[in-house]
Amino acid sequence: MERAPDATAAPGDHSIVTFQQHLLQQQREYYPGAKGSFSWLLSGLTLATKMIQARVRRAGLLDVLGAAGDVNVQGEVQQKLDVFANQALLHCLGVPEIVAVLVSEENENPVTLRRSEGAGGYVIVFDPLDGSSNIDVNVGVGTIFSILRRPAAGGAVAAADAALQPGASQVAAGYVMYGSSTILVYTAGKGVFGFTLDPAVGDYVLSHPDIRMPEAGNIYSVNEALAASFPDRYRRYLDRLRSGATGRRYASRYVGSMVSDVHRTLFKGGVFLYPPTDRDPGGKLRLLYEANPIAYIVEQAGGRATDGERRILDIQPEHIHQRTPLVLGGRAEMEEFDKAPGAVPEPSRR
Ligand code: P6P
Numbered sequence: 001m002e003r004a005p006d007a008t009a010a011p012g013d014h015s016i017v018t019f020q021q022h023l024l025q026q027q028r029e030y031y032p033g034a035k036g037s038f039s040w041l042l043s044g045l046t047l048a049t050k051m052i053q054a055r056v057r058r059a060g061l062l063d064v065l066g067a068a069g070d071v072n073v074q075g076e077v078q079q080k081l082d083v084f085a086n087q088a089l090l091h092c093l094g095v096p097e098i099v100a101v102l103v104s105e106e107n108e109n110p111v112t113l114r115r116s117e118g119a120g121g122y123v124i125v126f127d128p129l130d131g132s133s134n135i136d137v138n139v140g141v142g143t144i145f146s147i148l149r150r151p152a153a154g155g156a157v158a159a160a161d162a163a164l165q166p167g168a169s170q171v172a173a174g175y176v177m178y179g180s181s182t183i184l185v186y187t188a189g190k191g192v193f194g195f196t197l198d199p200a201v202g203d204y205v206l207s208h209p210d211i212r213m214p215e216a217g218n219i220y221s222v223n224e225a226l227a228a229s230f231p232d233r234y235r236r237y238l239d240r241l242r243s244g245a246t247g248r249r250y251a252s253r254y255v256g257s258m259v260s261d262v263h264r265t266l267f268k269g270g271v272f273l274y275p276p277t278d279r280d281p282g283g284k285l286r287l288l289y290e291a292n293p294i295a296y297i298v299e300q301a302g303g304r305a306t307d308g309e310r311r312i313l314d315i316q317p318e319h320i321h322q323r324t325p326l327v328l329g330g331r332a333e334m335e336e337f338d339k340a341p342g343a344v345p346e347p348s349r350r
Contacts, residue, residue: 019046019184019195019204021068023127035329039097041122042149042172044099046184046204048092049143049176053197054086059135074105081107081135085143086130093124100150102127104165104321105289110160110320122171123162124319128288130175130256134328140179142259146293148170163320167292167313174277174297177259185211185263186232187300192266213303216332217269219253229278233342234308234315241271246336258285262328266301271337275308283307283325287317293328304334308313 023039027135031038042288059081086106092097094113100121102111107130124147131141150162174186182197184204194208220241227235241250250270255261258272265272274285285291295305295312305312306329315324327337 002178005056017206018266019186019206022193022206026190028186030190031308037096038122039095041098041124044092045089045124045145048085048177049184050197050202051088051092051175051181052081052143053178054180055081055084056129056135056141060138065171067195068071082129082132085132089126089128089143093126096108096137098122099124101160101162102126103288105130105286105321108321109160110163112160116258121150123150123165125163125289125292127286129291130259131255134255134341135256139255139257139312140177140260140263142175142176142177142263143171143259144259144289144293146170146289163288164317166316167287167295170292170296170313173293175259175262175293177263179260179263183207185264185297186264189300192297192301211266211301213266213267213301213330215330216248217265217330218248219252219265219268219270220250220333221252221254221255221265221270221272222274223256223344226275226277226279230275231308231342234273234275234341237337237340240336240340241333246332248332254292258290258294265329266303269310269330269333271327271333273327273329274325276325280323281321285324285326287312287315287322287324294326295328299326303328303330306337 003207020039020043025044027034027039047141086104089112090104093102098121100113103125124145128143128145129141130144133137134141148163148165149171162166171188172188174184176182176184184195186193192211193206194211195204196207198205220238222238227238240246254263261272274283276283291312298305299313305326307315307324308327
């Protein structure tokens, strides 16, 4: 006979905490004077991701597969879901009065909202549907977001440049992965939390209260087809991982959708890297809306993220679609990379 759940169980043993409740708890604990505008902003974000996931889940049925035909600012043929995801985010994030500037992978220029003449407010930077080239084959894709405060300088020009801040300035960051389940992974500098979308109630529910990246893993994740053009340092590093010279045996796993590869690395440990290549000598991934938010999550979970030389979060962006090489992983894998011959001397590395 199964025991009835203990009605006197201390709250928190089995309590259901939604993302909204989590934000209110964090606000009460860390920002008691806050007026709730930040959580209003995040409710717009989560609404957009629920709209996106509803479309992603039905992609094969709604004849949205295949390219919309247009070519976006990245020179990539746009998938119809890309367009929808971008429009959903621009709409839902444009509603809260406290949002001054929006920067999207799909828009060549920042969207400065009418209210941006004044000072203050937030800047939200996002990749609406990262990995979208994999949609047709049902691979996990994701929305990546980064939240910054608008510099106090104010003024329309400052609004356009307001996103050009190092990643260390981020107020919060995260991603929503539309995989076998839909999970929001989020940090505001007080640890990393995972919230799984419960379709029965349509809410993100706390499922991973304290995500920590394993100190050492056994998976490396890189596009091996490009290895011949990686700089020597990266090739020697990968050879050491493959050969067992580090004392650990590694498997190779690469999805080709950053959110999927990063999510696995966050939970299982190891290393994910996108080195400089002949095709992309400055790296392929975008600093503002891919590397920065992911680096914030990874560091808050106990890992590290660099561009091969510098801490990602220390890089001062020059333009909003700037690319960067990216190496991120657990302590052991990142220390191994630091030791790889050709590494930059200690003082200039963080
Ligand atoms: P490659 C997807 O297009 C993306 O921007 C990331 O999600 C992913 O990590 C990377 O590109 C994959 O690039 O050159 O290995 O196909």
